[in-house]
Amino acid sequence: MDLFNHPHIFKDKQKDSFEVINPANGEILAYIKNTHKQDLQNLIQKAKIAQKQWADMLAEERCDRLYTFYSLILQSKDFLAEIMTKEQGKPLAQAKAEITYAASFVKWFAAEARKVDGDILSPKIKGQKLLILKQPIGVCAAITPWNFPSSMITRKIAPALASGCAIIVKPTSKTPLSAYALAILAKEAGILEDCFIVVNGDSTEISDILCQSNDIRKLSFTGSTEVGKLLYQKCASSIKKLSLELGGNAPFIVFNDANLEDAINGIMDSKFRNSGQTCVCANRIYIQSGIYDKICQGLIDKIPTLKVGDGLEDGVNQGPLIDKKALLKVKEHINDALQKGAKLLVGGSNHHLGGNFFQPTLLKDVTQQMKVAKEETFGPLAPIFKFESEEEVIFNANDTEFGLAAYFFTQDYKRQWRVAESLEYGMVGINTGLISNEIAPFGGIKQSGLGREGSKYGIEEYLEIKYLCLNL
Numbered sequence: 001m002d003l004f005n006h007p008h009i010f011k012d013k014q015k016d017s018f019e020v021i022n023p024a025n026g027e028i029l030a031y032i033k034n035t036h037k038q039d040l041q042n043l044i045q046k047a048k049i050a051q052k053q054w055a056d057m058l059a060e061e062r063c064d065r066l067y068t069f070y071s072l073i074l075q076s077k078d079f080l081a082e083i084m085t086k087e088q089g090k091p092l093a094q095a096k097a098e099i100t101y102a103a104s105f106v107k108w109f110a111a112e113a114r115k116v117d118g119d120i121l122s123p124k125i126k127g128q129k130l131l132i133l134k135q136p137i138g139v140c141a142a143i144t145p146w147n148f149p150s151s152m153i154t155r156k157i158a159p160a161l162a163s164g165c166a167i168i169v170k171p172t173s174k175t176p177l178s179a180y181a182l183a184i185l186a187k188e189a190g191i192l193e194d195c196f197i198v199v200n201g202d203s204t205e206i207s208d209i210l211c212q213s214n215d216i217r218k219l220s221f222t223g224s225t226e227v228g229k230l231l232y233q234k235c236a237s238s239i240k241k242l243s244l245e246l247g248g249n250a251p252f253i254v255f256n257d258a259n260l261e262d263a264i265n266g267i268m269d270s271k272f273r274n275s276g277q278t279c280v281c282a283n284r285i286y287i288q289s290g291i292y293d294k295i296c297q298g299l300i301d302k303i304p305t306l307k308v309g310d311g312l313e314d315g316v317n318q319g320p321l322i323d324k325k326a327l328l329k330v331k332e333h334i335n336d337a338l339q340k341g342a343k344l345l346v347g348g349s350n351h352h353l354g355g356n357f358f359q360p361t362l363l364k365d366v367t368q369q370m371k372v373a374k375e376e377t378f379g380p381l382a383p384i385f386k387f388e389s390e391e392e393v394i395f396n397a398n399d400t401e402f403g404l405a406a407y408f409f410t411q412d413y414k415r416q417w418r419v420a421e422s423l424e425y426g427m428v429g430i431n432t433g434l435i436s437n438e439i440a441p442f443g444g445i446k447q448s449g450l451g452r453e454g455s456k457y458g459i460e461e462y463l464e465i466k467y468l469c470l471n472l
Contacts, residue, residue: 001076001079001181001184001185003030003083003177003180003181003184004030006180006184007033008032008033008180008198008200009030009031009032009033009177009180010030010031010032010033011030011031012031013031014031014033016033016034017031017032017033017034018031018032018034018173018200019031020032020087020173020174020175020176020177021087021174022086022087022089023088023089023174023319023320023321023322023323023355023356024086024089024309024310024311024312024319024320024355024356024357025310025355026355027086029086029087029177030177032173032176032200033200034200034201034202035199035200035201035206036201036202036205037205037209039199040168040199040206040209040210041209043168043194043197043199044139044168044209044213044215044216045215046194046197047139047166047167047168047194047195047197048138048139048166048215049194050166050192050193050194050195051136051138051139051164051165051166051195053192054161054164054165054166054191054192054195055135055136055164055165057164059113059114059116059164060113060114062110062113062161062162062164063110063111063113063114063162064110065189065190065191066106066107066109066110066113066158066161066162066189066191067106067107067110068189068190069106069110069185069186069189069191070103070106070107070110072185072188072189073099073102073103073106073154073182073185074099074100074103076181076185077096077099077100077103078096079181080095080099080150080178080181080182081095081096081098081099082095082312083177083178083181084098084099084149084150084175084178085311085312085319086177086312087149087174087175087176087177087178088146088147088149088174088175088178088319088322089275089311089319089320089321089322089356090274090275090311090319091311091316091317091318091319092311092312092316093317094273094274094311094317095311098148098150098151099150101151101436101437101438102150102151102153102154102155102182103154104437104438105151105154105155105158105159105438105454106154106158107438108158108438108439108454109158109159109161109162109458109459110158110162112159112162112456112458112459113162113163113459115456116134116162116163116459116463117134118131118132118133118134119131119132120132127471127472128469128470128471128472129468129469129470129472130467130468130469130470131467131468131470132465132466132467132468133465133466133467133468134463134464134465134466135164135463135464135466136163136164136165136462136463136464137163137165137217137218137241137462137463137464138165138166138215138216138217138218139165139166139167139168139215139216139217140156140160140165140166140167140168140216140217140218140219140220140462141167141168141169141170141210141216141218141219141220142156142157142160142167142168142169142170142219142220142221143169143170143207143210143219143220143221143222143223143231144156144169144170144171144172144179144222145172145222145223146171146172146174146175146322147274147277147278147279147322148274148278149171149172149175149178149179150178150182152222153169153171153178153179153182154182155438155442155453155454155458156169156220156222156243156453157169157182157186157196159453159458159459159461159462160218160462161186161191161195161196162459162462163459163462163463165195165218165462166192166194166195166196166197167195167196167197168197168198168199168210168216169183169196169197169198169199170198170199170200170203170206170207170210171198171200173200173203174322174323176198176200179198180198182196183196183197183198207231207234208234211231211234211235211237211238211240212234212235212237212238213238214238216238216240217240217241218240218241218242218243218461218462219231219235219240219241219242219243220242220243220244220245220451220453220461221242221243221244221245221246222245222246222279223245223246224246224247225246225247225401225402225447225448225449226247228244228246228247228449231244232244241461242450242451243443243449243450243451243452243453243461244449244450244451245279245404245442245443245444245448245449245451245453246279246402246404246444246447246448246449247279247376247402247404247447247448248279248280248281248283248376248402248404248405248444248448249283249284249374249375249376249400249402249404250270250280250281250282250283250284250404250405250406250407250425251282251283251284251285251286251393251396251397251406251407251408251423252266252267252270252271252282252284252285252286252406252407252408252433253286253387253393253397253406253407253408253409253419254267254285254286254287254288254291254295254408254409255288255390255408255409255410255412255415256288256289256290256291257410257411257412257415258291258409258410258411258431259409259411259431260291260294260295260298261298262409262431263295263409264295264298264299264302265433266407266409266429266431266432266433266434267282267285267295267299267382267433268299268302268303268433269433269434270282270407270429270433270434271285271380271382271433272303272306272317272318272360272380272382273434274319275318275319275320275321275358275379275380276330276377276378276379276380276381277321277322277326277378277379279376279404279405280404280405280427280435280436282382282407282433283372283376283377283383284366284372284373284383284385284396284397285382285383285384285385286385286386286387286393286396286397287384287385287386287387288386288387288388288393289386289387289388292384292386295384296345296362296364296384299345299346299362299382299384300345300346300362303346303347303360303361303362303382304346306318306360308351308353308357308359308360309353309357318360318380320355320356320357321356321357321358321379322356323356324356326356326378326379327350327356327358327379329377329378329379330358330361330377330378330379330380330381331350331358332371333370333371333372333375333377333379333381333383334348334361334363334381336370336371336372337363337366337370337371337372337383338363340367340369340370341365341367342363342364342365342366342367342370342383343363343364343365344361344362344363345362345363345364346359346360346361346362347359347360347361347362347380348361348363358379358380359380360380360382361380361381361382362382362384363381363382363383363384364384365384365386366383366384366385367385368385368396368399370383373385373396374400376402390415390418390419394419394422394423397423398422398423398424401446401447402444402446402447402448403424403425403426403444403445403446403447403448404425404426404427404443404444404448404449405425405426405427405428405429405435405444406423406425406427406428406429407428407429407430407432407433407435408420408423408428408429408430409430409431410430410431411431416430416431424445424446425444425445425448426441426443426444426445426448426449426452427440427442427443427444437454438454438455439454439455440454440455441453441454441455441457441458442454442455
């Protein structure tokens with residue numbers, strides 16, 4: 001695949017284009033054409049036409065084309081992963097794992113395309129038939145983030161396409177190449193070109209049009225709660241269906257009776273994957289007092305084994321942060337915690353590689369009064385809180401406006417149920433630090449969002465229910 005054959009991607013700077021930059025070394029990877037207001041309006045109209053054609057196909061045909069798309073993604077895994085590592089920074093092994101994860105959504109929803117069934121209800125009056133149809137909602141839009149630039153797209157486009165919808169995707173300007181590569185593969189798979197459209201440009205202008213257009217019947221957004229609230233407001237005038245996967249502040253709780261080795265490995269998996277730049281990564285690590293020092297020592301031993309560097313280099317498992325702003329936020333949270341009494345155990349500084357690289361960091365004696373207790377860090381900082389009782393830690397874990405993901409480790413099966421039901425989160429990992437897959441519903445409560453993605457529930461977000469009352 002040669003991305004530079006795409007009419008919106010250039011090797012050299014063009015008028016009205018923006019740069020895509022490698023966060024590991026500052027290299028300019030490509031220039032992307034901006035999409036302006038009239039361009040987008042025209043594309044929406046093209047999507048409306050294509051959506052009708054796509055919805056008129058048999059579900060089995062859409063299913064087959066999605067399976068072909070799935071196969072093409074896997075065949076192109078190495079290429080797609082290299083693109084991702086270059087534009088996003090994550091280590092190549094993690095990028096390859098994300099491509100497999102991204103493909104899994106296409107495979108899952110290819111099968112779901114054939115399961116969009118309605119109902120026949122028992123009538124109230126003799127001679128009547130009451131029927132329920134499920135129909136595609138229409139043209140949809142998706143606004144996706146940079147931290148998972150392929151899987152956050154397929155998790156939205158796959159159910160949209162499976163249900164018979166067209167979808168316009170606005171990826172972040174930091175990682176547009178992954179989006180264009182997927183669009184090229186989708187076209188090769190037989191998915192109508194105007195059913196999966198990628199646009200780039202001024203985020204405010206594009207989001208305003210997508211939110212306010214009456215022709216866009218659903219918007220799916222993954223990103224910060226702050227931006228999600230603005231999009232929610234902008235969509236009010238068109239009363240469109242919304243899916244919002246917003247910020248997190250995940251607690252990671254380890255009780256005295258936990259398997260210590262499993263808990264330490266779980267913390268490493270949850271906290272440092274993608275350099276801590278995930279919405280479900282552990283943001284507050286609560287350790288019960290009886291094992292506090294043992295867990296701290298285990299992390300002191302483990303964290304230095306992480307190899308920081310360019311994600312294309314062998315053995316690297318910690319890439320750069322996405323930009324300087326992200327790096328400064330990590331430093332801000334560390335400095336705030338140290339000023340308020342936390343102790344630095346590992347890291348704490350810019351990495352000697354310079355640029356956007358930062359040392360994986362461990363703090364102990366962190367308290368609820370520190371910024372890291374209230375704000376999402378989105379970086380390689382593991383803050384360790386101490387707690388005494390189950391009641392105390394549940395209160396502190398729930399003491400946030402966010403409710404995306406939570407984790408806890410215990411071998412007490414009664415506590416497993418009790419704590420899981422008490423945590424105010426949409427997803428809870430029990431004795432594991434990794435919870436994401438295509439089979440389970442992904443999403444949060446409170447100010448972490450609306451709706452669910454993935455799973456058998458995900459396709460419902462792209463369907464409307466129609467009731468037919470028929471007198472025979």
